[in-house]
Amino acid sequence: MNVKKIVLIVIGVLVVGGVLVNMGSDSKEEKNKKEPTTGTVVKSQESEAEPTATDAGDLGDYHVVIKELTFAKDYKGEDVAVIDYEFTNNSDKNAMFLTSISTKAFQNGIALDSAIMGEEGYVDSMTEIQPNATLNLKVPYKLADMSTPVSVEATKLFSDKVKLTKEFVLQ
Numbered sequence: 001m002n003v004k005k006i007v008l009i010v011i012g013v014l015v016v017g018g019v020l021v022n023m024g025s026d027s028k029e030e031k032n033k034k035e036p037t038t039g040t041v042v043k044s045q046e047s048e049a050e051p052t053a054t055d056a057g058d059l060g061d062y063h064v065v066i067k068e069l070t071f072a073k074d075y076k077g078e079d080v081a082v083i084d085y086e087f088t089n090n091s092d093k094n095a096m097f098l099t100s101i102s103t104k105a106f107q108n109g110i111a112l113d114s115a116i117m118g119e120e121g122y123v124d125s126m127t128e129i130q131p132n133a134t135l136n137l138k139v140p141y142k143l144a145d146m147s148t149p150v151s152v153e154a155t156k157l158f159s160d161k162v163k164l165t166k167e168f169v170l171q
Contacts, residue, residue, distance in 0.1 A: 061091035
């Protein structure tokens with residue numbers, strides 16, 4: 001079995017396990033809370049007529065910031081967009097980004113596949129953090145091309161009530 005299959009199997013097992021753990025977290029606690037806020041609204045600097053993007057805010061018990069995009073190469077040497085996120089656990093239990101937040105990246109309206117990196121520093125989404133802790137992490141996506149803008153979305157896992165978005169113009 002090659003390394004890629006092993007990594008994908010491990011990620012799949014962790015996602016399923018995290019999903020099962022998180023399924024009960026939205027019950028009575030969520031009903032007693034106020035509606036989540038969308039956080040800071042960041043306007044595009046290019047034009048006042050363009051729509052605003054919300055790239056930071058609360059997603060359930062978690063605060064997420066979509067920070068920046070950098071370029072890298074995956075284990076095959078293909079172009080990758082690495083999205084930096086800031087994840088704060090405001091719940092009363094330990095949490096992992098991977099099992100708490102759903103993120104997607106798009107080019108031309110088509111979802112980008114997750115990339116598998118050959119170097120360290122890209123498994124942070126599986127790092128468990130305690131309540132009130134903040135983790136900066138990187139999530140890599142395979143790019144379709146190096147010129148089309150990349151649109152990023154983040155929501156609470158299994159909920160789309162609040163969506164954070166940010167568009168990165170590639171140069």
